[in-house]
Structure formats: structure tokens, C-alpha cells
Amino acid sequence: xxxxxxxxxxxxxxxxxxxxxxxxxxxxxxxxxxxxxxxxxxxxxxxxxxxxxxxxxxxxxxxxxxxxxxxxxxxxxxxxxxxxxxxxxxxxxxxxxxxxxxxxxxxxxxxxxxxxxxxxxxxxxxxxxxxxxxxxxxxxxxxxxxxxxxxxxxxxxxxxxxxxxxxxxxxxxxxxxxxxxxxxxxxxxxxxxx
Numbered sequence: 001x002x003x004x005x006x007x008x009x010x011x012x013x014x015x016x017x018x019x020x021x022x023x024x025x026x027x028x029x030x031x032x033x034x035x036x037x038x039x040x041x042x043x044x045x046x047x048x049x050x051x052x053x054x055x056x057x058x059x060x061x062x063x064x065x066x067x068x069x070x071x072x073x074x075x076x077x078x079x080x081x082x083x084x085x086x087x088x089x090x091x092x093x094x095x096x097x098x099x100x101x102x103x104x105x106x107x108x109x110x111x112x113x114x115x116x117x118x119x120x121x122x123x124x125x126x127x128x129x130x131x132x133x134x135x136x137x138x139x140x141x142x143x144x145x146x147x148x149x150x151x152x153x154x155x156x157x158x159x160x161x162x163x164x165x166x167x168x169x170x171x172x173x174x175x176x177x178x179x180x181x182x183x184x185x186x187x188x189x190x191x192x193x194x
Contacts, residue, residue, distance in 0.1 A: 057078070
């Protein structure tokens, strides 16, 4: 089955112009920048990190586009480049967190803010931050980006059954975190406030 790639003509023009001409490349960025940023933000949960990842994506595209082959649609390749840029930032964050943890081991963790006045969406978004990055990415792709398991598996480099399992475990863990937060809020000292 041959898929029609709506970006093919523009990509071919950009390949012909690069590295000295960038008119078609700029148009390609304009076409995809908001989607790339939205995906980066959904995975990274930080405006600054999403901006950085988006810049990394388009720098990688600029460097690799002359060698890009049309064996799959450009948007699929761009999705893979985006995921890789986000993974790099997640790895950097994890390394920074390990350094902070080694510094602050003796101190108790700060109390989480009460969540009962925050909308459900904000609660779920904050709970996403507590998930393992692999689970977070799978859940975002499935429920925010509404991608199928096959595409999730392809993007993560795992089998389709592993993608289903990751989404299932992520959803179960998210539910547990939500229930824990709700029960802590209901039994906390502020539950009697007006």
C-alpha cells in the first residue's frame, strides 16, 4: 500500500534548496511547528522545555533533510525526530534530578498543594508528571494525540502488545495516583475548611 505524502513536494523543494536556500524549509517549519510544539509540551509538561525540544527537532530536520528518503510519510519521520528530542530532554532532567536527590536526601519532601479546588484536567496533568516517562509518553500519544497502538509501538520502538501493556499500566498507575491524592485530600487537616 502506497501512502500519499502531502509534504512530499515541499520536502523535495527544501532538499533541492538546502543548505543555502531555506524558503521551502521555512514553509515546512510553518506547516508543522505548532503540532511539534504541542507534542513536545504534552510529553515534557514544560513550556521552556517544549520550546527547546522544538528547536532541536527543526535543527535535526535541517541537518538530516538532504538525506531523507521517502520510505514513509514525512510526518511519521518528523514524529520520530520529535520523540527523540523529547527523550533527550527527559534524560537530561533525570540526570539533574539524580543530582538534586543526592543533595536533598536528608530533607523531607515538601507538602503537595491541595488539589480539590483545581479542575480535573489540571489534577491529571500534575499526576502525569509523577509517572515514569515511558508511561507518560504512551498515555499522551494514546489519549491526547489519539494515536493507535501500532503507531505508538513504531514511535517507541516496541511491539504493539508492549505498547498496549504500557498504556494499560500507565492508565492503572494514573488511576492509583488519583485515588491516593483524593483520599489524602479527603482525610487531610484542611478537609473541614469552609
